[in-house]
Amino acid sequence: MNLGIHNLSCGYNKKAALKNLSLEIGSGEILCLLGPNGVGKTTFLKTILGFLEPIAGEVTIQGKNINSWSKKKLARQVGYIPQAHVSPFPFTVMDVVLMGRAAHIGNFSTPSAIDYREAEEALEKLGILHLKKRIYTELSGGERQMVFIARAISQRPRILLMDEPTSSLDFGNQVRVLSQINALAATGLSIIMTTHAPDHGFLCSARVVLICRKNQLRIGNAEEIVTEDNLMGAYGVQVKINESSLDNGTRIRSCIPLLEH
């Protein structure tokens, strides 16, 4: 198992936002964290990233507790794509992607030709090599998110954490980012993402952790967890889950909220 979460409680200042979470994620699996604002989704990601110490329980990677790992050792295993933001300095796309190599470079050295090649490969994989010399603060939101994904690829982690990877993107870019997430998982990466769209669970054929208020957790396949009753319980709104069949014969579910009048 790539990542193991054992009886984990996490939160700020010893106040647990999330209690007694246990799960295991293997290579190539996608895990969607669903739940209303403020239930501790981001807190959970930060605990895996080592920004916060677990209040109880432990996080293991390949069976080893990450508690005493150095930042560098952890960064070689776990990549992170934060929510959309803008840096104060207008770095080029190449500069940003190269930063992903930091965990593989000595403390006093700078990126070598190999690191440049890794960064270029990552850009090429996502089909955005032409953006290489552009200034990333001038890119559109969707392109910027792709640059961050490229940076995470050049970091070469086993586990990738994404905090609302599609937030603030237009519809086309949301679809493109989700396709890339599926493609990355197919290369063997374990992916954990927080999201506000229940459909993402179906689209990525993911396992879903639905976190409700008062710390009720439901864990399982998207089909088992993203149900009309569960979403009513978590968000307090009525939804209808439909199943449609695509031209190639696959069947996929989708979630339609029912608006009140």
Added chain:
Amino acid sequence: MGDYEFVASRESLSGLQEKCSTPMSMMTSLTILFITVFVVSCSFGQFGISLSTLCHSLILKLTGHSEQMVHAIDTVLFKIRLPRLAVASIIGGAMALSGASYQGIFKNPMVSPDILGASAGAGFGAAIALLLSFNMFFVQISAFSLSLLAVSLTLLVSKIIARKSSSTIAMILTGMIVTSLFSALISIIKYVADPESKLPEITFWLMGGLASVGTSDALFLLLTVSVGALPLLLIRWRLNILSLGDDEAQSLGIDVLRLRFLVIGCSTLLTASCVSICGLVGWVGLIIPHISRLLVGPDFHKLLPVSILVGAIFLVLVDDTARCLFSVEIPLGIITSIIGAPFFLYMLVKGKKGWL
């Protein structure tokens, strides 16, 4: 497939050379410019030395025949002018370097090296030493130690405020408070100082200048500035990552707290040693990194060396102006402010405003 890979690697190799060649030629031309400015500046001053005499004297000195030189030229050139130009270059480079580094760790291009109270502390240290009629050496030592003390106070208090987290806002606010505290202390000293002798002395020191520097100052600076500059130059690529913010830098494998402590320590050492020698000379640490960013972009790997050279060239030119413009020397801090403030306004109006 094999062909494709070959072409691809050729392409990436040429891209790489392109990447390296621009900053290299920039560094080379800046170095040549710096040497030219430095040598030509040797001939400027109240005691004019023509370029041919200058070359002749330099050759005589280098070949060990300094006894053939006119005594006045020997004194002016090697005892006064060269040390002064050396000090100006080192201070310009060091202030620009510490300014650029501060802007990186505080994720804000508007930050200058005295934001944590370094200058105010140094000013108070110098003022108190001048009031007590210590000699210049002790004035510098006092300025240096109080500068470090002021920054330590800022860091300590902000650490208590922000507890375990590493809020830069807490640091900047505390820096402002410490600065205003030390400014008040400077005012008290000025208020009680003898208005005939001590007050002008303190006031002139605070306005900044290089009139009294000598070889020993150059050597002191060379030592402390090397100690402060070397670590910054070694970790400069990592400043890129630090400027993204704490969480992101940490997720990329950077030990944020340790790296930030190292950068603040080194930059403060640079600022304190400069301020203790030349008094309060503002703006260099703020505008030079901006000019350098216009030349080579925001990548700290290229930015720091370029900032050092541009800073050195800038302060040598400013010091030339201070020495030559009028028959009386103008305090350095006044000229840097007169140049810096309009330039900064221009930057705000015209420049790339990705950070506003």
